Amino acid sequence: MVDLTAMILDDDRAHTTMVAGCLSNEGFRLAPCHKALNIPTAVKRKAVDIYLVGDRALGRDGFDVVRELRNDSTVGILMLRQSADEIDAILALEMGADDCMVKPVRPRELSARVHTILRRTVVTPAEVRRARPGPGDFLRQVDDIEICDVLRLVRVGKRPVKLSKGEFDVLMLLAGRTNEVLSRERIIAAARGGGRTINDRAVDGIINRLRRKLFADAEAGARRIRTVQGRGYMLIERD
Numbered sequence: 001m002v003d004l005t006a007m008i009l010d011d012d013r014a015h016t017t018m019v020a021g022c023l024s025n026e027g028f029r030l031a032p033c034h035k036a037l038n039i040p041t042a043v044k045r046k047a048v049d050i051y052l053v054g055d056r057a058l059g060r061d062g063f064d065v066v067r068e069l070r071n072d073s074t075v076g077i078l079m080l081r082q083s084a085d086e087i088d089a090i091l092a093l094e095m096g097a098d099d100c101m102v103k104p105v106r107p108r109e110l111s112a113r114v115h116t117i118l119r120r121t122v123v124t125p126a127e128v129r130r131a132r133p134g135p136g137d138f139l140r141q142v143d144d145i146e147i148c149d150v151l152r153l154v155r156v157g158k159r160p161v162k163l164s165k166g167e168f169d170v171l172m173l174l175a176g177r178t179n180e181v182l183s184r185e186r187i188i189a190a191a192r193g194g195g196r197t198i199n200d201r202a203v204d205g206i207i208n209r210l211r212r213k214l215f216a217d218a219e220a221g222a223r224r225i226r227t228v229q230g231r232g233y234m235l236i237e238r239d
Contacts, residue, residue, distance in 0.1 A: 007031040010054025022107045050076035070096025076117035094205030120165045178237035
């Protein structure tokens with residue numbers, strides 16, 4: 001049995017009941033949710049390992065809820081959509097979801113996808129102790145950006161930056177090849193290594209979120225993560 005907590009944010013009560021039953025059978029604790037939930041406060045107060053977000057959640061559009069969760073948390077997010085449209089799936093990923101499923105979900109597939117997300121997003125204390133070498137062995141620095149690969153932490157100066165799994169993976173790729181143009185195809189290949197569905201538009205969304213989260217303003221973001229027209233992106237490391 002797992003020792004993890006899930007929260008379902010979905011105004012579709014019938015489907016929520018079914019999903020809750022599946023998660024309970026897998027051993028998950030279910031964190032309570034109510035319509036007046038304030039997401040930033042909930043993220044800070046509740047030890048939730050994965051959020052499952054529907055088309056409508058808390059009386060709001062599910063995409064907005066995913067975006068707000070991602071802005072305040074690095075935990076797993078699975079979006080549950082009525083539509084099988086590829087554009088909706090891409091938009092969910094651009095907003096910060098780790099994966100997207102079409103309703104009604106199949107219990108075994110739901111379980112598999114939830115656990116796949118958690119393998120990428122949850123680091124247990126035992127895993128940290130086993131993996132923790134000296135700081136110089138896993139800390140990568142690009143100017144004022146510090147990236148801890150083992151703990152998957154990022155700081156700019158002394159400011160911690162919360163990134164999703166996809167955002168972190170793309171940043172690691174860019175940081176490993178600073179001042180070098182990386183094609184969208186190469187970035188897609190790296191991001192797909194985590195089992196995600198991703199394409200050009202999703203890459204553009206990840207890059208835009210990295211610029212917003214890492215740098216003080218849009219101009220600095222566009223200057224430091226540069227778009228090279230027709231070729232791709234590169235992270236500029238100053239001399």
